[in-house]
Amino acid sequence: MRPIRFSLALLALTPLAARAQTPAWTRPLRPVATYSIVARDSATGEIGVAVQSHWFSVGATVPWAQAGVGAVATQSFVEPSYGPLGLELMRLGRSGPEALRALISTDADSAVRQVAMIDAQGRVAAWTGGRNIQAAGNHVGRGYSTEANLMDRPTVWDAMARAYEGARGDLAERLLQALEAAQREGGDIRGRQSAAIIVVAGTSTGRPWADRIVDLRVEDNPEPVRELRRLVTLNRVYRSLNEGDAAVTRNDLNAAAASYGRATSILPDSATNGEAVFWTGISFASAGKPDQAIPYLRRAYAVWPKWADLVRRLPAAGLLPNDPALIDRLVREMAAR
CATH class of the missing domain: 3.60.20.10 (Aminohydrolase, N-terminal nucleophile (Ntn) domain)
Structure with missing residues (x-):
């Protein structure tokens, strides 16, 4: 018109x-x-x-x-x-x-x-x-x-x-x-x-x-309102992830843990193809908390094993420390059963 x-x-x-x-x-x-x-x-x-x-x-x-x-x-x-x-x-x-x-x-x-x-x-x-x-x-x-x-x-x-x-x-x-x-x-x-x-x-x-x-x-x-509710739920997941990232930037790891906990508890890991738990783990690893990171990374690997390949690419982008020992540990332990 x-x-x-x-x-x-x-x-x-x-x-x-x-x-x-x-x-x-x-x-x-x-x-x-x-x-x-x-x-x-x-x-x-x-x-x-x-x-x-x-x-x-x-x-x-x-x-x-x-x-x-x-x-x-x-x-x-x-x-x-x-x-x-x-x-x-x-x-x-x-x-x-x-x-x-x-x-x-x-x-x-x-x-x-x-x-x-x-x-x-x-x-x-x-x-x-x-x-x-x-x-x-x-x-x-x-x-x-x-x-x-x-x-x-x-x-x-x-x-x-x-x-x-x-x-x-x-x-x-x-x-x-x-x-x-x-x-x-x-x-x-x-x-x-x-x-x-x-x-x-x-x-x-x-x-x-x-x-x-x-x-x-x-x-x-065929069920648009039902699908809209699903998307609103996903929106809540990613908003909580963003809040966690902002808390990491402020070096407030307690607040980050709370936000990431909300994000990763709203839906099964498969609903985000492991994305939510993967980046939660990466945020903790980049903050020097690998012990907190590994359980999240393991959950991501269980949904999509190629997340392990991505871990090795992140140091060059500044998203993980350029520490080969740390990277090897993350990849090894996220794939451990």
């Missing part, structure tokens, strides 16, 4: 009544029918959006989020520009509800849109146009909104709201439970195909790559 034909500066400053005369947006061709949730965690400030659809690669168009700004879900006869424009309006100081009203008021096809926006303060609003394919609706709660269209039953969005409110765990976990509740309630009348989740920090560090806590997509899968 072509981008909408007005500037953000005009959108932010022009009264709504005048903006209503802005040229119409490109008319959509087909619906990205979907169910989604936008939410803010009041304890951490994290902001997130999660979605499932019977549509290929739903994560490319529906979910949008920016640390310290907010999150958007734009769906039904989707206009993707609601995402970046909504975030920009919130970044410029509009609340989530104000940003949504500003965009809806300028959209000649608003009757076929379904959109939700939440800002970094948790102010939230949703829109379900009157020409959405039924069953369609939304539920706006405190710090979240659930929305769905082309559903098997008109109870999906309320079931998502109940699941989210009753869920425990971090924001990603609670978003996943809302998606799972939608599927139990019947979900999309056409079935399922893709899913996505984004969780960002409540405040921006100026480093977007560091502010995106979870950013995962399932493009095409």
